[in-house]
Amino acid sequence: MLIEIEAEQLRVGMYVHSLDLSWYNHPFWRRRFLINNEADLSTLLALGTRVIVIDDSKGLAPQPRHDPVPDVVSIPAPPGDIAHEAVLVKSSPVPTTPAPHGPNSKPIPLVGAAREAEMQRASKMLHRSKTEVMTLFGNARMGKAISTRKLTNLVAQISDSVNKDPTIILNIARLKTKDEYTFLHSVSVCALMINLARKLGLDEVVVQDLGMAGMLHDLGKMAIPDVILNKPAKLDEDEWRIVRSHPEKGHAILSSAKCGTETALDVCLHHHEKMDGTGYPHKIKGEDLSLAARMAAICDVYDAITSQRSYNAPLSGAVALSKMLSWKGHFDQSLLRIFIESLGISPIGTVVQLTDGTFATVIGENPGDFSQPIVRTFHDPENPVSCVPKDIRISRIEGTVQIHEIIYDLTPELAEKARATSR
Template identity: 40%
Template sequence: MLKKISTRQLRIGMHIHEVCGSWLDHPFWRSSFTLTTREQIHQLARVDEVIIDTRKGLDIERPPTDTAFMDDVEVELPAQASEVSLPDQSPLPVTRSFHQELAQAGQVIAQSREAMQSLFQDVRMGKAVDAEHCLPLVQDIADSVGRNPGAIVSLARLKTSDDYTFMHSVAVCALMVSLARQLDLGEDDTREAGLAGLVHDLGKALMPPEVLNKPGALTREEFTIMKGHPEAGHRMLVDGRGVGPIPLDVCLHHHEKINGKGYPHGLQGEEISLFARMGAVCDVYDAITSNRPYKAGWDPADSIQKMALWAREGHFDERIFQAFVKSVGIYPTGSLVKLRSGRLGVVVEQGQGSLLAPQVKVFYSTLSQESVPPELLDLSAVDDPIVSRESPATWGLSQLDDLWRTPA
């Protein structure tokens, strides 16, 4: 079967039936051949489209328009997760080890869950929002981020389907504070960014419960309903007390995209404020890495790679996204990776020298196909680098979170 596709969808094993465009635009004198190297794919990128023959080679993995609707996040699933360049720089400094901070971060998370549950309930009952009541919670989260950002950010990612809506706000608060510090914003702006993360989704409390709590992916019509939550939340915050311009702006515009294809106003580029651009990145990362009733959360490292593709397509501000990667890591805590030795490990904490050399707890050998005694490795101190991201589903793993939360 002949099929015209974008050259961005090419992968090794496809059979090229015809290269669209002038032969002067590419180096291939043959009109029909099978892709065998990445270099051929790079050369074909000089043209926009090709025609492939799926009878003689591979087809695309899934249609490029495959779209998932998760509450309020429209996720365009890439046809192929090609490698994208990510920064190799030092992460944020820490003053306390990951496992030392984990216990205190857990207490903050527990308090946050109660506070946000109460706040959402108040909103549903029509009570006015008083942002001043949220400031001590923002400060507790910010203090934990300051001691070790990986601890509370990683714990906030773990949610049940019952508490996703309000715990998502806690996670975005922690991510916003961490990103603000990576961007070297002042303390006042960092606090406002954290508050913005905490209240950015309050409009969901006014959405129809049967849509908000639907145990499945939304239909296009239901997604249209959910797209009303930024304006609903903004109106509610305007009527409340103590909410400044930054949280108001993030609440209204955290679903805008740099390419102008977001909502509710279709803003693009510099029309979107710095803080709303930050909110867009933090919101999507937590949404796609969290478990939902109808979808397991994506692996953190794989999520970063997918978001890098979306940033390149104009969903996010690339400068903001690069700073975000530095704040959470190229391989965030909980990522499954394979080392050059063939061992599988889960990332526990970011290394202090390079984002490419985190601390990893190894537990399985792909060479012997059996478990090995768990061992914590600092990849900056051993000659056993990461060679690939791995999918937990491929290896039948479902308890990775227990590995990184447990001290070696």
């Protein structure tokens, strides 16, 4: 829905539909864009624009001015249903702890005994839930009635763990055996959706709803024969057609069970759509896809390509993210950048600015700590002529040089310098 707001209501995560400025008078390279970070927000406010039209189906909705804890929050409406604005009524409270990190802070991984304790707690919790969830998914396959009440509790527990340290659940779920894949992929996508939703600063009720949508996104796979899903060889065209039917099958299961929220139905149906309209099942283009569907597309692929599967070796997080950045037309690139920030991983090949001001390219990752990369410097603004490339292993040791931010838009000269140095 298009909503006119005043400049003071603007927040990171909102999707700007139009400004009361001539296109030529502002530095944003697209007419319509997501406000990615505080820097974008400051630039926008500095332009002196007073009225902005935002699209709350593609980003955050404005907060009501007199009711900071609304009973009803707007969430992305299902594509194709322009008249309908999906609403989510706050019902029974979900047992969660408040998010410790705001949208603009980096996740702080637990260390030492605290990490070990949370690993064990999360691992036991997932082990306990596995049978229950797989029974529920199995019932869905046989057309039996399903209830998401138990899943709500699991999503809340995953959410609590992501609150403490987003890497815990993701590390456990990454090591999937073949028979655990369906369950742990659902858990991972749930955790990734929650982590990304918090980075976007979404209301906690919406965060839980998106987590549940992540948990249920591949429900339709239960209707696909195992012999096709687990086939170790390449699928033929008929088999692909059957696999590609899983979003519609999942949507049909949820619809007939009347147990999915609008968000879960939307994500189930549209998590394989692509921004350029070449996805399936409906070939919907990016501007018509909901925020939830665009988030799910990113979380689903990231978990799939970083997991051990029968036909592919898993990619490291840094390599996976750099590949995803290179797939133009597949993902919402603005959202993907926020996803990268939410994980705190620097993709291989990306350019970063370090805390000492120098520019460097990420050339590897520290095997013991995936969020700490190895970088090669190529440009020092203080000393542009005689900067000697140097490899630096970024560490958590206080006082050492750190990554300040990822730089996506480089001048052609710096881009060439980065390429030449990292060869």
